Every structure is written in structure tokens, then in C-alpha cells.
Amino acid sequence: MTRFLTRRLLALVIQILLITFVVWFIFFIIATITGATPAQRFAGRYATPQRIAQVAKVLGTNKPYWEQYFLFLWHAVQGNLGYSYLQQRPVVDILLPAAAATASVVLGGMVGWMLIAIVIGSYGALRPRSLGDVLGRAFAIVGMSLPLFLVAPMLALFLAFQPTQGQLFGLHILPVGTHLFPIDGYVPLAQNPVQWAYHLILPWLALSITYAAVYARYIRTLTIENLAEDYVRTAEAKGVGRTRLLSRHVGRNVAPVTLTVLAADVGGALGGIIFVESVFNIPGLGYTGLSAIENLDYPLVAGVVLFAGVVAVLANAIVDLIHGLLDPRVRLGR
Amino acid sequence: MAILAILIVAATVGGPLAAHLTGHSPNTPYNNAVSNRGIPIGVLQHPYNADGTAHDPHAKLFVLGADSLGRDQLVRVLYGARVSLIVAFGATGVALLIGISLGLLAGYCGGWIDAVIARLIESAIAFPSLLMAIALAVVVGPGLLNVLVVISLFTWFYPARIVRSVTLAGKDRLYVQAARTVGARPRRLLLVHILPQAWGPLLVFGTSIVANNILFEASLSYLGIGVPPPTASWGQMLSDAINSGFYRINPSMLLVPGVALVATMLAFNLLGDSLRDALDPKARR
Numbered sequence: 001m002t003r004f005l006t007r008r009l010l011a012l013v014i015q016i017l018l019i020t021f022v023v024w025f026i027f028f029i030i031a032t033i034t035g036a037t038p039a040q041r042f043a044g045r046y047a048t049p050q051r052i053a054q055v056a057k058v059l060g061t062n063k064p065y066w067e068q069y070f071l072f073l074w075h076a077v078q079g080n081l082g083y084s085y086l087q088q089r090p091v092v093d094i095l096l097p098a099a100a101a102t103a104s105v106v107l108g109g110m111v112g113w114m115l116i117a118i119v120i121g122s123y124g125a126l127r128p129r130s131l132g133d134v135l136g137r138a139f140a141i142v143g144m145s146l147p148l149f150l151v152a153p154m155l156a157l158f159l160a161f162q163p164t165q166g167q168l169f170g171l172h173i174l175p176v177g178t179h180l181f182p183i184d185g186y187v188p189l190a191q192n193p194v195q196w197a198y199h200l201i202l203p204w205l206a207l208s209i210t211y212a213a214v215y216a217r218y219i220r221t222l223t224i225e226n227l228a229e230d231y232v233r234t235a236e237a238k239g240v241g242r243t244r245l246l247s248r249h250v251g252r253n254v255a256p257v258t259l260t261v262l263a264a265d266v267g268g269a270l271g272g273i274i275f276v277e278s279v280f281n282i283p284g285l286g287y288t289g290l291s292a293i294e295n296l297d298y299p300l301v302a303g304v305v306l307f308a309g310v311v312a313v314l315a316n317a318i319v320d321l322i323h324g325l326l327d328p329r330v331r332l333g334r
Numbered sequence: 335m336a337i338l339a340i341l342i343v344a345a346t347v348g349g350p351l352a353a354h355l356t357g358h359s360p361n362t363p364y365n366n367a368v369s370n371r372g373i374p375i376g377v378l379q380h381p382y383n384a385d386g387t388a389h390d391p392h393a394k395l396f397v398l399g400a401d402s403l404g405r406d407q408l409v410r411v412l413y414g415a416r417v418s419l420i421v422a423f424g425a426t427g428v429a430l431l432i433g434i435s436l437g438l439l440a441g442y443c444g445g446w447i448d449a450v451i452a453r454l455i456e457s458a459i460a461f462p463s464l465l466m467a468i469a470l471a472v473v474v475g476p477g478l479l480n481v482l483v484v485i486s487l488f489t490w491f492y493p494a495r496i497v498r499s500v501t502l503a504g505k506d507r508l509y510v511q512a513a514r515t516v517g518a519r520p521r522r523l524l525l526v527h528i529l530p531q532a533w534g535p536l537l538v539f540g541t542s543i544v545a546n547n548i549l550f551e552a553s554l555s556y557l558g559i560g561v562p563p564p565t566a567s568w569g570q571m572l573s574d575a576i577n578s579g580f581y582r583i584n585p586s587m588l589l590v591p592g593v594a595l596v597a598t599m600l601a602f603n604l605l606g607d608s609l610r611d612a613l614d615p616k617a618r619r
Contacts, residue, residue: 015457022461026469141607145599147549149556149569150592153576157585267462274468274557279576293472293557305462305469312462 004324004331012317019309024072027302081306082299084292091303094288099307101186102284105276106269108200109207110262116212121219122246125227136216143213149275152206156279159202186282203276211269218261222254256323263319267312338601342419349413356394358406360413361564366404374400377586398590401571402578407590410566414591417567418598421482422547426540428486433493434536438524440494441501452498455491463488464553471559481560485550492539500532534613541609545602552595568595 075081081091120140124133187195226232227250235249274286281287285304292300324331353359366381368374375381376399398407440451467488474480501524504510510527518527554560555569563570568591575587 011456014453015461018457019461022466023469026466026473141603142596142600145545145596145603147552147592147595147599149553149572149576150588150595153572153581153588154592157582157588264459268464270462271464271468271553275553289468290557293468293559296472298473301469301472305465308465309462312465 001331005321008317008320008324012313015313015317016310019313020073020076020306021069023302023306023309024069027298076306081303084297084300086292086295086297086300091299094300095285095303095307098283098285098288098304100188101282102270102273102277102286104186104189104196104200105203105207105273105282105284106266108197108204109211109269112204112208113212113215114262116208117215117219120212120216122223124216124220125223126246128224133220136220140213140216143209143211143216146210147275148206148210148272149279151209152203152276152279155202155206186284200282203280203282206276206279207269207272210272211265214265215258215261219254219258222257223250226250226253256327259319260323263315266315267309270308270312338605346416349409349416352406352409352412356397356406356409358394358396358409360409360566361405363403363405364400368400368402368404373583374402374404374580374587376584399584399586401574401587402580403574405566407571407587410571411568411590411594413566414568414571415594415598417478417561417565418548418551418595421478421485421551421561422544424482425485425489425547425550426544428482429489429543430493430536430540432486432490433495434497434529434532436490437494437497437532438501438529441498442505442520442524442528448498451494455495455498458491459495461488464550467550468554468557468559471554471557476559476562478561478565481551481554484554485547489543489547489550492543493536496535496539497529497532500535501528504528504531538606538610538613541602541606545599545606548595548598548602 079092081095083089084091084094087094120136124136127133187199189196223246232245232249235245240249270285273284274290276282277284277286278290285308289301289304291297292304320330349360358364364381369382375396378395378397379399380395381400396406396408398411401407401410436451436455440448467484470487471481471484474484505523505528510523513523513527551560551567552569552572555567556573558570558573560569561567571591572588572595575581575584575591581588
């Protein structure tokens with residue numbers, strides 16, 4: 001137990017250090033070599049060399065690289081991720097409200113895509129090669145091929161906008177211009193829960209369509225594998241009902257493995273969120289990151305990447321720890 | 335397969351052929367393809383006449399409409415196939431090269447080399463790769479070669495993991511030991527006796543990663559940090575449609591690159607699926 005805990009926590013620390021190092025390396029070394037130094041960027045285009053030197057001293061970028069890295073780490077631990085070049089305020093102050101919006105989008109989307117995946121996956125496993133299973137698998141392979149930055153604007157187009165022409169290929173085929181859902185922005189949960197959900201339905205739907213596919217396939221194969229196991233036959237012989245068999249017996253074996261995959265996907269979802277948030281105008285991490293990319297606001301981009309990266313790695317570690325606590329095979333494995 | 339064949343034809347001769355037939359070059363903005371209010375013409379429409387009041391039936395047709403600058407969507411979508419395939423195959427190739435070398439090295443040498451590489455692979459897989467790739471791409475700037483390198487830097491660990499496990503399991507097989515006894519050098523052992531055991535899983539992996547890389551390139555180009563502007567690429571065409579806002583008037587601006595992208599992804603995903611069924615009956619997912 002202790003061995004498992006220390007191993008996993010050590011791996012977590014190494015991963016976080018690696019992420020901070022990569023982010024620091026990308027933004028403070030490569031950026032310095034390929035472009036202007038942070039001090040130059042911060043001081044502005046018309047600053048005198050003396051002024052730049054002064055700023056470099058304040059930022060600590062006149063020190064050797066290794067010392068700068070430890071300074072960066074020390075500041076990050078204290079919750080100081082530097083200052084945005086453009087907005088001239090602490091990166092953390094920009095990140096925290098954005099993270100709340102992003103959490104609403106990602107967590108809600110996850111609930112959506114897991115529900116879809118569980119229904120499709122377990123139906124397909126119970127009745128392999130039935131019509132529903134074939135349709136479900138077709139949905140999965142199409143969903144895997146649909147990029148988020150196509151799904152999101154299509155949803156916005158068909159369910160939120162009132163297009164002026166309302167035509168497709170010059171013909172009135174599709175019911176374009178329904179204007180069912182809002183496209184503009186985000187209402188915090190604390191302010192108005194109903195409006196919050198109403199504004200987030202389309203982003204959730206977009207995430208669900210693109211991510212449900214992988215999980216539906218995954219749950220289907222795992223469930224089929226488990227249904228062939230001896231314990232299922234024993235349970236059936238005891239007279240356990242279908243629902244109880246699926247939820248209590250098979251579910252307990254499928255769920256932890258699926259959760260592990262889900263945690264590994266948090267990083268991917270945080271990358272994909274950029275496209276969703278920019279289309280639906282949600283002021284989250286992705287939206288902030290995108291505008292920072294456009295303005296070459298490196299500290300802010302670094303902050304977003306670092307924050308999202310650490311969250312992704314933490315999610316992985318937490319799920320692994322829980323999985324290890326529940327399942328001795330994982331704890332003692334290898 | 336049919337879609338793949340079409341795709342390869344499109345990427346090789348389709349672009350220049352369409353450019354020749356329509357008389358539109360991929361990167362030239364045509365003023366007469368945009369209305370007076372700046373709205374690009376739609377699918378199967380003729381460009382406007384000189385004063386921009388009506389469509390001129392004698393001018394060359396824009397088969398799939400125009401983008402926000404008045405460039406021909408058909409020609410651009412075909413030229414975009416070229417960029418997509420170059421980046422996807424190139425990045426997959428580089429990733430396979432790095433992954434196979436490191437995997438063989440780790441599996442064959444064992445000891446601390448294996449420990450270091452295995453830890454590296456483990457942490458790299460937990461990395462949010464799209465985020466990190468975006469960060470790196472922002473800093474190194476747009477460019478075909480840059481995109482290729484950035485993508486391969488964040489995908490090499492999957493082939494490395496496959497090759498490492500195959501090498502670990504395969505290096506003690508009897509025929510490998512036999513080859514060693516007759517005096518085969520490590521290089522020959524690795525390349526002739528051990529590596530071929532990994533071709534099956536690598537092929538399956540390769541096809542699904544090509545699909546992923548096409549998406550990866552499109553994502554980076556969509557964000558404006560992929561292939562630099564005048565060159566046509568699907569991600570960029572999508573971002574042009576969305577950011578100009580004209581997709582609300584002309585949904586075809588979204589559908590043309592979108593359908594091309596989805597059809598390609600679908601083709602590679604289906605191919606990967608059937609390869610997996612054929613080569614790797616015990617595979618999960």
C-alpha cells in the first residue's frame with residue numbers, strides 16, 4: 001500500500017516538474033532565442049536599453065537560466081505565474097475566473113458524453129450485431145472522425161443563429177435559423193443556474209458528440225469481455241437479474257478502467273475546449289488562451305498551458321490512486 | 335479505400351487540374367467573387383460583373399464558392415489535401431523513426447537506459463499533448479516543417495511503447511537466441527529478427543495516428559499557428575469561414591473543407607479498424 005502510494009505520488013511530482021520545465025523551456029528559452037527577451041516584450045517596443053535592463057532585473061531574467069527556472073518554480077508554488085504583457089495584471093487573476101467557466105463546460109460535457117457512451121456501449125455489448133449495435137458503432141466511428149471545430153460551428157449555425165439567407169447549396173433544404181439557444185457568452189452558476197445550463201447546452205452537446213464515440217467503443221468491448229467471464233455465469237446461475245448483473249457485477253469491473261481512460265482524456269478535452277469556447281464565446285481557459293496566442297502574450301499562454309497541464313496530470317493521479325485503493329491488482333501490479 | 339484513392343489523386347494531380355479547368359489559382363483573391371458588401375459567392379455561382387450588381391454568366395464558375403477573400407474553394411480544398419497528407423505522413427514517419435529507435439534501445443539494452451526511457455514514455459503519455467503542441471507552435475511560429483516537427487514531438491511515445499514491449503518480449507525468443515549463437519551482431523538481431531515482430535501493431539497504430547495527425551494539423555492551422563497563410567489548408571479554410579462570420583450566410587464555406595476533413599478522417603479510421611481486426615484480434619477499444 002505505502003509502496004503503491006509513494007510510487008504514484010513520486011510519478012506525479014516528476015510529471016508536474018516535467019510540465020513546468022517544458023513550459024518554462026518553451027516560453028522562456030525558445031521564445032528568447034527566436035524573438036525578443038521577456039524584458040524587451042514587457043518594456044515595449046520603444047524602450048531604451050537602460051529601461052530594458054531595469055525591467056530584466058525586476059523580472060529576474062538577467063540571472064543564469066537554471067536560477068531563472070527555480071525562481072519560476074518558486075513563484076509558481078506561491079501562486080505567482082507572472083504578469084500578462086497585454087493586460088498588465090497577474091496571470092493568476094485572469095486564470096481563476098476563466099477556470100470556473102471551463103470547469104462548467106468540461107464537467108457538464110463529460111456527464112453528457114459518458115451517459116451517451118454508457119447507453120450505446122452497453123446496448124451494443126448485450127446485443128452484438130443487432131441493428132442498434134451496428135448503428136451505435138457507425139455513430140462511434142463517425143464521431144471519432146468529427147473535429148470539434150466543425151461540430152461546434154455547425155451546432156451554432158443550425159441551433160443558434162438566424163442566417164440571412166437560410167440556404168444550403170442554394171436550396172431551402174435544412175431547417176436553418178431556428179434560434180433555439182443563445183450563442184453569446186456565459187452566465188455564472190452562482191448568478192442564475194437556469195441561464196447557466198441554458199447557455200451551456202450547445203457546448204456540452206458539441207463535446208458529447210465528439211467524445212462519446214471513443215467511450216462507447218471502449219465500454220462495448222470491455223463489457224463483452226466481462227460478459228464472457230466465469231463470474232457472470234455464476235451470477236446468472238444464482239438468479240441475478242439482468243439490471244443487477246450489469247450494474248453491480250459487470251459495471252464494477254468496467255467502471256474503474258473506463259474512469260482511468262476518462263482521466264487520461266482530461267488533457268485532450270482541455271485542448272479541445274479552445275474551439276468550443278471560441279465559437280460559443282465562453283470566457284474560459286481556452287478562450288483566454290486563444291486571445292493570448294493571437295496577441296503573443298507569452299506569460300498568459302504559459303499560465304494557461306501550465307494550469308491545464310497540472311490539472312490533467314492531477315486528475316490522472318487521483319483516479320489512479322482511487323483505482324489502486326479499490327483494486328488490489330492495480331496496487332500490487334507489475 | 336476508395337476515399338483514400340480519391341484523396342491521393344486529389345493531393346497529387348487534383349489541385350493543379352482544378353486550377354487549370356477553372357482558371358483560378360489557389361492563392362489569388364478574385365475581387366469579382368465577393369459582393370459589394372464583401373460577401374463571398376456561394377456554390378455553383380458565377381462571379382459578379384464589373385460594377386458588382388449582378389452575376390456574370392460568362393465568367394468562370396466558382397464550383398464550390400469562394401472564401402472571404404474571393405479565392406476559389408474547390409481549388410483550395412484540393413491543394414489543402416496535399417498539405418494535410420504531407421504533414422500527416424511526414425509527422426507519422428518522424429514519430430515512428432524516433433519511437434522505433436528509442437523503443438529498440440530501451441527494450442534491448444535494458445538496465446538504466448530502459449528505466450529512463452520507460453519513465454519518459456510514461457510521463458509523456460500523461461502529458462496534455464495538444465496543449466503542449468499548441469504552446470510550442472506558438473513560440474516557434476507557423477511553417478510546414480515546424481508543424482511537422484511539433485506534431486511528431488508529441489506523438490513519438492506511442493510507437494516507442496509498442497516497440498519497447500515487443501523488444502522486451504522478443505529478445506529472448508529461441509530463434510533470436512539461435513541467431514545470436516551463430517554470431518549475428520546486435521544491429522542485425524534488432525532489425526532483422528526483433529523489429530519485424532512489431533510491424534503488425536505498428537501498422538495499426540500508424541493508420542490511426544495518420545488520422546489523428548490530419549486532425550492535429552487542421553487544429554494548429556485553425557488556430558493560425560500551423561501552415562502559414564497563403565498556402566491552402568483545411569483547418570485554415572474552416573477558421574476563415576468561422577472567423578469571417580460568412581459561414582452563417584454561406585454554410586458551404588464550412589461544409590467544403592469540413593466534408594473533406596471528415597471523409598479523410600473516416601477513411602483512415604475505418605482502415606485502421608479493419609487492419610486491427612485483421613492483424614490484432616485481441617486488441618481492445
